[in-house]
Amino acid sequence: MEMSPPRHTGNPLADPSPQRPTPQNGGPHKPFEQSLAECGLYPLHATGIEVLQINVGRRCNQACCHCHVDAGPERREIMGRDVMQACLNLLARADIPTLDITGGAPEMNPDFRWLVEQTHRLRRHVIDRSNLTILLEPGHDDLPRMLAEHQVEIIASLPCYLAENVDAQRGDGTFEKSIRAIRLLNALGYGRPESGLVLNLIHNPMGPNLPPLQASLEGDYRGRLEAEHSIAFNRLYTIANMPIGRFREELVRTDRYETYMELLTDRFNPHAAAGAMCRTMLSVDWQGRLYDCDFNQMLGLGLEDGLSANIRDCNVAKLATRRIATGRHCYGCTAGAGSSCQGVTAS
Numbered sequence: 001m002e003m004s005p006p007r008h009t010g011n012p013l014a015d016p017s018p019q020r021p022t023p024q025n026g027g028p029h030k031p032f033e034q035s036l037a038e039c040g041l042y043p044l045h046a047t048g049i050e051v052l053q054i055n056v057g058r059r060c061n062q063a064c065c066h067c068h069v070d071a072g073p074e075r076r077e078i079m080g081r082d083v084m085q086a087c088l089n090l091l092a093r094a095d096i097p098t099l100d101i102t103g104g105a106p107e108m109n110p111d112f113r114w115l116v117e118q119t120h121r122l123r124r125h126v127i128d129r130s131n132l133t134i135l136l137e138p139g140h141d142d143l144p145r146m147l148a149e150h151q152v153e154i155i156a157s158l159p160c161y162l163a164e165n166v167d168a169q170r171g172d173g174t175f176e177k178s179i180r181a182i183r184l185l186n187a188l189g190y191g192r193p194e195s196g197l198v199l200n201l202i203h204n205p206m207g208p209n210l211p212p213l214q215a216s217l218e219g220d221y222r223g224r225l226e227a228e229h230s231i232a233f234n235r236l237y238t239i240a241n242m243p244i245g246r247f248r249e250e251l252v253r254t255d256r257y258e259t260y261m262e263l264l265t266d267r268f269n270p271h272a273a274a275g276a277m278c279r280t281m282l283s284v285d286w287q288g289r290l291y292d293c294d295f296n297q298m299l300g301l302g303l304e305d306g307l308s309a310n311i312r313d314c315n316v317a318k319l320a321t322r323r324i325a326t327g328r329h330c331y332g333c334t335a336g337a338g339s340s341c342q343g344v345t346a347s
Helices: 032-038 081-093 112-121 143-149 163-170 174-187 214-229 245-253 257-266 270-274 294-299 328-334
Strands: 051-055 098-102 125-130 153-157 199-203 235-238 281-284
Touching: 032 328, 051 081, 051 294, 081 112, 098 112, 112 125, 112 143, 143 174, 153 174, 163 174, 174 199, 174 214, 199 214, 214 235, 245 257, 257 328, 270 328, 281 294, 294 328
Parallel strands: 051 098, 051 281, 098 125, 125 153, 153 199, 199 235
Antiparallel strands: none
């Protein structure tokens, strides 16, 4: 938790071959597909669609050094209402219970509120993946109450309970702003078990390490945040840093990429692979293109099996059993206890 954080120094390096590592880029480690085959999971297939996760744009009020999306204030990719409507149409005709909205800072999309309202009308569960600080930005002060009124689950980034670690990873003053935002949410009932308003936090490590045990770390977070800041939350999710985007760039720059990939490969867990989030998720980018997960989306690794690549004309039945496109980065989700948008995937 006290490690010196990586520093971001430029644009992310694209992986030239996310599925088949080259000697220059991929190193000597075992291909992910071979690890799947050895535990009887290759080829990996979806087992349904429980979550439609849509990335509504890469604009963000922060530019975190671990961000796999390379989001920031200067980004202009924004999902339009037409693509959102196509997502709503899919939710209306398919038995998909959850819409998971991510970004960037998804709240910076000008149609974010409309999307939440329309999804709520469809009686689907809505998740907002928030960086917390956006709730304090001018023009967004209505968001906490709007989210509460529509019973939106908030999954918020708070990589540590120590201010110096959070600020090192996410920018000066971020921790203090995050605490203020959580207090606003707590005042509305978020994080209080009796309210039904869910506030979950996300921890990711400071450097090229796997997260600590989720259950143990949750206790540490709860004790420190309650004692020192009088704030509450429901659950803590631990997520490994994915070896793509800005984090991969820093690993390459500091000559730690292969060491991190060796750690992930050596800690491959078949149980985590069996519970990988891509098996029950469908990901949509800001233009309506489909992917197995947000990480594949950022790598441009599209769907297998010749399936429709767009939300506007997709076959839900085929997507629910589709073959998952995999690559070396998938070790990030399947090492140790596993890593997903909902935390660990194996005990």
